[in-house]
Amino acid sequence: MLKMLSKMAMCKSHGQDSSYFIGWQEYEKNPYDPLQNPSGIIQMGLAENQLSFDLIESWLTRNQDVIQFRENGGSMFRDLALFQDYHGLQAFKNVLVSFMAEIRRKKVKFDPKNLVLTAGSTSANETLIFCLAEPGEALLIPTPYYPGFDRDLKWRTGAEIVPIQCYSSNNFRITESALEEAYEQAQKRNLTVKGVFITNPSNPLGTTMSRNELNILITFAMTKNIHIVSDEIYAGTVFDSPKFVSIIEALIDRKLEKSKMWNQVHIVSSLSKDLGLPGFRVGMIYSNNETLIAAATKMSSFGLISSQTQYLLSKILGDRRFIKRYVKQNKKQLIHRREMLASGLANSGIECLDSNAGLFCFVDMRDLLNSNTFEAEMELWKKIISNVGLNVSPGSSCHCSEPGWFRVCFANMSKETLDLAMQRINNFVNSDRDIHRQQPLRFVTGAGSRRRRTIANWVVKFSSGDGRRDR
Amino acid sequence: MLKMLSKMAMCKSHGQDSSYFIGWQEYEKNPYDPLQNPSGIIQMGLAENQLSFDLIESWLTRNQDVIQFRENGGSMFRDLALFQDYHGLQAFKNVLVSFMAEIRRKKVKFDPKNLVLTAGSTSANETLIFCLAEPGEALLIPTPYYPGFDRDLKWRTGAEIVPIQCYSSNNFRITESALEEAYEQAQKRNLTVKGVFITNPSNPLGTTMSRNELNILITFAMTKNIHIVSDEIYAGTVFDSPKFVSIIEALIDRKLEKSKMWNQVHIVSSLSKDLGLPGFRVGMIYSNNETLIAAATKMSSFGLISSQTQYLLSKILGDRRFIKRYVKQNKKQLIHRREMLASGLANSGIECLDSNAGLFCFVDMRDLLNSNTFEAEMELWKKIISNVGLNVSPGSSCHCSEPGWFRVCFANMSKETLDLAMQRINNFVNSDRDIHRQQPLRFVTGAGSRRRRTIANWVVKFSSGDGRRDR
Numbered sequence: 055m056l057k058m059l060s061k062m063a064m065c066k067s068h069g070q071d072s073s074y075f076i077g078w079q080e081y082e083k084n085p086y087d088p089l090q091n092p093s094g095i096i097q098m099g100l101a102e103n104q105l106s107f108d109l110i111e112s113w114l115t116r117n118q119d120v121i122q123f124r125e126n127g128g129s130m131f132r133d134l135a136l137f138q139d140y141h142g143l144q145a146f147k148n149v150l151v152s153f154m155a156e157i158r159r160k161k162v163k164f165d166p167k168n169l170v171l172t173a174g175s176t177s178a179n180e181t182l183i184f185c186l187a188e189p190g191e192a193l194l195i196p197t198p199y200y201p202g203f204d205r206d207l208k209w210r211t212g213a214e215i216v217p218i219q220c221y222s223s224n225n226f227r228i229t230e231s232a233l234e235e236a237y238e239q240a241q242k243r244n245l246t247v248k249g250v251f252i253t254n255p256s257n258p259l260g261t262t263m264s265r266n267e268l269n270i271l272i273t274f275a276m277t278k279n280i281h282i283v284s285d286e287i288y289a290g291t292v293f294d295s296p297k298f299v300s301i302i303e304a305l306i307d308r309k310l311e312k313s314k315m316w317n318q319v320h321i322v323s324s325l326s327k328d329l330g331l332p333g334f335r336v337g338m339i340y341s342n343n344e345t346l347i348a349a350a351t352k353m354s355s356f357g358l359i360s361s362q363t364q365y366l367l368s369k370i371l372g373d374r375r376f377i378k379r380y381v382k383q384n385k386k387q388l389i390h391r392r393e394m395l396a397s398g399l400a401n402s403g404i405e406c407l408d409s410n411a412g413l414f415c416f417v418d419m420r421d422l423l424n425s426n427t428f429e430a431e432m433e434l435w436k437k438i439i440s441n442v443g444l445n446v447s448p449g450s451s452c453h454c455s456e457p458g459w460f461r462v463c464f465a466n467m468s469k470e471t472l473d474l475a476m477q478r479i480n481n482f483v484n485s486d487r488d489i490h491r492q493q494p495l496r497f498v499t500g501a502g503s504r505r506r507r508t509i510a511n512w513v514v515k516f517s518s519g520d521g522r523r524d525r
Numbered sequence: 526m527l528k529m530l531s532k533m534a535m536c537k538s539h540g541q542d543s544s545y546f547i548g549w550q551e552y553e554k555n556p557y558d559p560l561q562n563p564s565g566i567i568q569m570g571l572a573e574n575q576l577s578f579d580l581i582e583s584w585l586t587r588n589q590d591v592i593q594f595r596e597n598g599g600s601m602f603r604d605l606a607l608f609q610d611y612h613g614l615q616a617f618k619n620v621l622v623s624f625m626a627e628i629r630r631k632k633v634k635f636d637p638k639n640l641v642l643t644a645g646s647t648s649a650n651e652t653l654i655f656c657l658a659e660p661g662e663a664l665l666i667p668t669p670y671y672p673g674f675d676r677d678l679k680w681r682t683g684a685e686i687v688p689i690q691c692y693s694s695n696n697f698r699i700t701e702s703a704l705e706e707a708y709e710q711a712q713k714r715n716l717t718v719k720g721v722f723i724t725n726p727s728n729p730l731g732t733t734m735s736r737n738e739l740n741i742l743i744t745f746a747m748t749k750n751i752h753i754v755s756d757e758i759y760a761g762t763v764f765d766s767p768k769f770v771s772i773i774e775a776l777i778d779r780k781l782e783k784s785k786m787w788n789q790v791h792i793v794s795s796l797s798k799d800l801g802l803p804g805f806r807v808g809m810i811y812s813n814n815e816t817l818i819a820a821a822t823k824m825s826s827f828g829l830i831s832s833q834t835q836y837l838l839s840k841i842l843g844d845r846r847f848i849k850r851y852v853k854q855n856k857k858q859l860i861h862r863r864e865m866l867a868s869g870l871a872n873s874g875i876e877c878l879d880s881n882a883g884l885f886c887f888v889d890m891r892d893l894l895n896s897n898t899f900e901a902e903m904e905l906w907k908k909i910i911s912n913v914g915l916n917v918s919p920g921s922s923c924h925c926s927e928p929g930w931f932r933v934c935f936a937n938m939s940k941e942t943l944d945l946a947m948q949r950i951n952n953f954v955n956s957d958r959d960i961h962r963q964q965p966l967r968f969v970t971g972a973g974s975r976r977r978r979t980i981a982n983w984v985v986k987f988s989s990g991d992g993r994r995d996r
Contacts, residue, residue, distance in 0.1 A: 058750075060655065060658055062656065063657070063821075104607070110606075111603070121594075122593070134804050135803070136573055173828045176826050176827055180827055184533055184534070185534035205823070206826070318529065331606045334606065346534060349533070356651055
């Protein structure tokens with residue numbers, strides 16, 4: 055019989071049933087509100103940056119002409135309504151590369167002709183994979199990684215992900231042996247490796263990659279003659295030392311501008327985290343590879359950015375003084391929030407992975423596990439959502455190789471809400487830890503397949519369908 | 526040796542070298558301007574609707590709050606900046622389905638839960654193909670068709686297009702035998718046919734499909750158990766009788782709501798032509814097929830519409846009285862322009878295909894051909910661009926099965942410019958026709974492959990790279 059829809063449309067394996075997304079659905083059913091629902095779930099699974107909106111809002115108030123399409127006494131409306139060149143508004147690309155340089159401490163000069171605009175970084179990432187890999191070819195990705203990649207990078211492209219296993223023993227750093235091991239795994243699976251895909255600063259770790267790591271990675275990619283994709287959508291959230299080093303800066307430091315590698319490194323960037331504007335869908339690819347840029351530009355037809363939004367943001371980013379102020383204040387706010395979270399958790403005896411970037415911490419709750427298993431992690435997560443009233447993201451949803459770690463977001467709520475969340479954790483740890491230890495939970499321990507089945511069964515209880523495009 | 530980029534990225538066959546796009550590049554090099562460049566090329570190859578902008582601009586002037594994100598005394602900016610649910614703004618989807626019904630004479634009631642928003646109809650079309658066809662499976666498409674489909678429907682999905690050959694003898698109508706013949710062609714090529722893809726109203730014909738044609742198509746699709754995709758992005762440009770009949774209306778008329786076919790018909794819509802807003806990238810899929818809608822909604826992550834734009838347009842479309850007025854005035858304007866073009870050409874002895882929709886006419890210039898070949902069509906086209914100074918689109922770029930037809934747009938310029946274009950054509954026909962007839966042009970006539978080579982050689986002379994996303 056003819057299959058009416060494609061395998062792709064019928065496929066269930068696009069990550070939607072990850073606990074990462076299921077946590078959001080639980081939150082949606084019972085969202086915390088200080089007045090309407092004070093015992094509701096606090097959303098700490100959403101990497102949004104709400105800390106510096108006041109700056110953008112006051113910029114908009116001062117620049118009424120811009121949102122009204124007025125320029126030099128005339129209206130830009132017609133021009134914008136008709137503008138659909140897939141190269142994007144030149145003025146927008148010019149200020150975007152300046153912004154990219156600004157948040158990379160001007161160590162790299164970016165050329166607007168190497169930039170492709172996409173409707174969000176989701177699209178940028180997928181486009182890169184379409185350009186780099188045939189169906190069935192593989193990308194190596196360090197764990198833990200953003201759960202959405204299983205959908206974004208594999209679903210329509212047919213590419214495969216092979217994890218580079220990283221461990222807490224060295225703060226989840228990439229090592230030469232971890233890279234080699236992943237490469238061997240791929241070979242065992244008969245997969246051609248086309249590149250390493252990193253997220254720097256890391257989501258969910260909240261850390262930037264060291265120069266040493268970047269050098270290991272570059273050497274590895276050169277040896278194997280493969281690409282490096284560096285998803286740098288959190289570059290603007292680096293709030294503390296060590297300073298952020300972009301993969302392109304690392305290439306320049308090694309004087310690799312004339313090498314083959316110069317054309318095999320590609321950056322993904324976005325305004326969703328750096329400016330806190332995920333709704334405006336601004337993503338981009340930066341690459342020195344002309345052929346790739348030409349192909350990706352044509353592919354950008356499938357997800358162009360509204361010209362209305364390109365125009366507005368070209369004006370905001372074009373205000374260099376404003377942007378400098380924004381970046382500075384945003385960092386301050388992030389430091390403050392990160393500190394609130396870390397010290398709040400420390401009061402409960404919980405430690406965070408040392409971090410210097412991102413809108414979240416990777417939190418070590420191994421002490422709260424009943425056993426060193428992923429079932430215990432799921433059990434604890436369930437408790438944190440249902441009993442403590444916090445939605446956090448379990449490390450297993452990010453393919454973390456060790457149970458007991460959770461990503462906890464701190465920039466998508468008010469200070470008061472964050473305070474309350476810390477109180478709730480504190481109450482839980484103090485009152486429940488002992489009880490929890492005394493009454494072992496009834497979950498099945500055992501080997502891989504059985505374990506996965508247990509998680510899957512539990513996960514099925516939640517309805518599916520949340521449509522949030524968070525990273 | 527490892528191929529560094531994918532075949533997809535290296536592939537040259539994505540339609541960019543079509544004369545359709547090359548004409549734009551020629552125009553860009555020497556664009557007409559009444560003051561600055563009065564002898565430049567007039568762009569008649571761009572299906573833009575500039576006729577009713579004054580209405581939208583005055584709406585914006587009257588509704589300053591909307592573009593300033595103000596609502597009920599507060600600002601919507603934060604909410605919009607953060608909104609990234611791939612289901613889209615509910616308010617926007619509600620008014621979109623009302624608008625879809627409005628321009629379909631309220632014969633169909635559309636449900637917002639069956640709607641998927643996409644960044645333009647380019648993305649909507651590709652998404653549908655991803656959902657319907659495996660790589661190597663085929664869609665049947667009536668000729669002539671929009672040149673961009675060769676890229677949009679095939680490039681990344683791996684699907685194939687098999688043309689349904691239509692002819693001027695019956696005004697390029699779809700017949701049962703043409704459908705059967707295309708189906709057989711597909712079978713000869715060992716391709717599984719997954720559906721028929723129509724554009725109704727047709728681009729480039731400017732005609733709507735009759736009830737009879739739709740019934741033939743529905744019966745054919747039912748017999749073969751395949752899908753129908755109806756690209757109805759020109760539905761709002763129908764300016765004359767016969768009235769527009771959507772494929773869904775045709776299903777309802779045949780009481781097929783309970784049949785299998787009800788879930789095998791999918792509509793693509795957009796605001797690019799109907800409201801003249803291609804820059805805002807608003808496209809959508811409408812389908813009664815729940816599974817397809819669920820998959821397409823997830824895929825819409827790769828091309829979401831800016832929330833800023835969703836918000837603005839939800840307000841404009843929500844003003845029902847305004848929209849009724851817009852639709853009415855827009856029709857008047859289109860009738861007037863179509864008449865200007867048709868009578869202007871008639872003065873030169875050139876006829877247009879009888880049409881009732883679209884932003885263009887399909888113009889019969891067979892009399893001006895030196896021979897009944899596609900080389901002669903290319904030769905004439907070159908003359909029209911270079912000597913007459915008009916960029917029109919040759920039928921061959923739309924896979925028309927007969928040489929001598931050209932798509933000529935009338936809604937993307939002022940009346941004065943259209944008048945000038947008509948004068949130029951008139952001068953050309955009166956002064957050049959005889960010369961042209963007396964001096965046979967030196968092009969190679971002959972069989973298929975040789976002919977194609979000739980066209981290709983000529984085409985190569987133009988530089989590539991225009992990025993306009995017109996339909």
